[in-house]
Amino acid sequence: MASSPIKHSTFYQRLEQRWVAPAYGGGVLLTIALCFFGAATNTMAGWLYVLSGTILAILFLGAILPVRALRSLEIRRSPVTPVSVGDVLTMALVVTNTSKTAKTLIAITDRLPSELGAPRRTVVETILPQESLDWVYELDAQKRGVFQWGAVELHTGNPLGLFWCRRQRAVPARVIIYPQIFPLGSCPIIDNIGAEDSTKFQSENLYQNATEGMTKAIRNYRVGDPMRLIHWRSSARFGEFKVRELEITTGGEELIICLDHLFAWDPERFEQAASAAASLYFYARRSQLNVKFWTAQTGLLNSRVTILEALARINPEPQGIAAQPRPEGTLLWLSQNAETLGELGAGSRWVYFQEDVPTQGTGLTINSMDPLPLQLQQFPRGDRLAT
Numbered sequence: 001m002a003s004s005p006i007k008h009s010t011f012y013q014r015l016e017q018r019w020v021a022p023a024y025g026g027g028v029l030l031t032i033a034l035c036f037f038g039a040a041t042n043t044m045a046g047w048l049y050v051l052s053g054t055i056l057a058i059l060f061l062g063a064i065l066p067v068r069a070l071r072s073l074e075i076r077r078s079p080v081t082p083v084s085v086g087d088v089l090t091m092a093l094v095v096t097n098t099s100k101t102a103k104t105l106i107a108i109t110d111r112l113p114s115e116l117g118a119p120r121r122t123v124v125e126t127i128l129p130q131e132s133l134d135w136v137y138e139l140d141a142q143k144r145g146v147f148q149w150g151a152v153e154l155h156t157g158n159p160l161g162l163f164w165c166r167r168q169r170a171v172p173a174r175v176i177i178y179p180q181i182f183p184l185g186s187c188p189i190i191d192n193i194g195a196e197d198s199t200k201f202q203s204e205n206l207y208q209n210a211t212e213g214m215t216k217a218i219r220n221y222r223v224g225d226p227m228r229l230i231h232w233r234s235s236a237r238f239g240e241f242k243v244r245e246l247e248i249t250t251g252g253e254e255l256i257i258c259l260d261h262l263f264a265w266d267p268e269r270f271e272q273a274a275s276a277a278a279s280l281y282f283y284a285r286r287s288q289l290n291v292k293f294w295t296a297q298t299g300l301l302n303s304r305v306t307i308l309e310a311l312a313r314i315n316p317e318p319q320g321i322a323a324q325p326r327p328e329g330t331l332l333w334l335s336q337n338a339e340t341l342g343e344l345g346a347g348s349r350w351v352y353f354q355e356d357v358p359t360q361g362t363g364l365t366i367n368s369m370d371p372l373p374l375q376l377q378q379f380p381r382g383d384r385l386a387t
Contacts (some may be wrong), residue, residue, distance in 0.1 A: 016166045020063045026162030030059055069106065070154045072099035073127075075169045077152075082176035082308070085275070089139040089175060091120070092153065097127040106134065107155040109247075113147045116175065144274060146313050147175045178308045178330045179274040182373040183223075184283045188362055189332070189349055190255070191226060191287070217245040226287045253289030256327050257281055258294045260335035265316040269353045272372055273334050274311050276351060279376060280332060281307060294331075296323035333363075349380060357381065 015021040015258030022030065033055035040048030078092040091110065097103050109121045120137050127133050152171045157164050218234050234242035259277050261270070269291045277293070284291035285304075293307040294300050295314060301307045331348040335341065341350045342360045350363035357365050366372065 008295050013166075016164050020066055020163040020165045022163055023157055023161060026062060029162060031056055033059065037150050058160070059162060062160040064348050065159055066156050066163055066165035067219065069103060069158050070165055070167045072097065072101060073154060073169075074098055074104070075108075075152050075171050077171045077173055080173065080175050082178060082312075083141050084178045084278075085141055085144050085180040087141050088140050089116075089177075091139060091173075092130050092189045093135045093171070095124065095135060095334040096132040097129055100129050102129060105156060105166040107153075109153040110137075110173075111149060111151050111153060111156065113149055114138075115143045115145060116147055141177045144179045144271060144312055146179050146309065147173075147177070149173050176309060176312050178312050179271065179278045182275070182279040182376070184279055184373060184376055186226065186377050187225070187280065188378070189351070189376075190280060190284050190289070191228060204245065214219070218242050219245060219357060229287070240331055254329050255284055255289050255291045255332060255351060256300070256329055257284070257291065257332045258326070258334065259311075259314065260296070260319075260333060260337060260340055261314055261316050262296050262318065262323060263316060264318045265336050265353075267316075269336055269368065270316050272366065272368075273336070273351075273353050274314060276372060276376060277334055277372070278308065278311050280351075292327075294324075294327050296326075297321055299324035300327055351376075363367045 012021050036048050036052035036055065039045070040052060054134045064358060074096045076094045076096070078094070080089065083089055086125060093108075093110070095108065095384060103124070104126050106124045106127075107121060108124060109119050111119050116139055120139075122135055122137075150170055150172045151168045153166060153168055155164065157167045218231055218243070221230065221235075221243050225243050229243045231242045231244045256279055257280055259273060265273070281291060281293060292300055292302055293310065295310060297314065297317065298310050301310055328345075331344060333340065333344055333350040334353070335350065336353045338352070338354065338356075338358055341358050341363070343351065344350060344361055348361075350358070350361060351366060352358055352363055353366045355365075355367055362380050364375065364378065366375050
């Protein structure tokens, strides 16, 4: 197949997308045909007319065949499973030849958003009639977000390589990349939240640490299970750690993880905060707490899927949105704005993403130097249990 020009003018691109555009060889051959035709009109030599007509016929075939080559090609995209930052995205497309003739030498390009990297391209050597070809490639999920695009390009000069033809197929894609989620082995700021100030949460802790009569089941210990759920009598009896699965009541204390995005965050620190919110949410779920998530943009969210998608979409917005009212209850407030920390009620705590240490309330200060999982597993400042 002839080489496609490296740089295309706007006119060339439009010509290529709407009909066909000449390759270098096609342009040279067209020039030769015009020269022969001009010479034939001057000399009235019949063989020059025949030669120029033959070349023009070849050029005509070279122009219409690439258009026909891209017809009857259907492309379907498999749904993309959401992943977290640092994981691998698997993209799968199926190209089907619905015609009665084989299709050869066709370039397929998936036009990715710039945040996901450069466009991905493959060349199909042959697709037999009524058959399909699977194209699977992988992407490194490096940036959190929800990304959508809708076009796959087909490009060919087959069979003569004299003209290029490019067509787009509408193949919508939607990729969700969650923030990185760390499997926390312990998290004192959640384990002990509200222990000093919230009577309701104290009774809930008593319930969760009650006798076997309040326990739904006993199972083997798994890495990451909170130490407070270990059933020591069963562990001593069987010689290995056993963990209680507790009955979940709807009347217990709610833990609401709040991400304060109404502030001019440092971009790297905001990504850190989104990752912390996701990690804390999953730790609280694993600890069998009634946990919810809140932002000023979305309001209060309950579902795991909607919470993760909200964390994928969320961005700092210092101004310009109608903020949802702040929820009441026990809050775990993630912010970079020190002024909001003093507004928290009794039993609530904060995770502060600045280098300085606030003086009010109880919480964690996250710096930019130490690993985030290590900092989330430290005792919060001002916690009486830290000693």
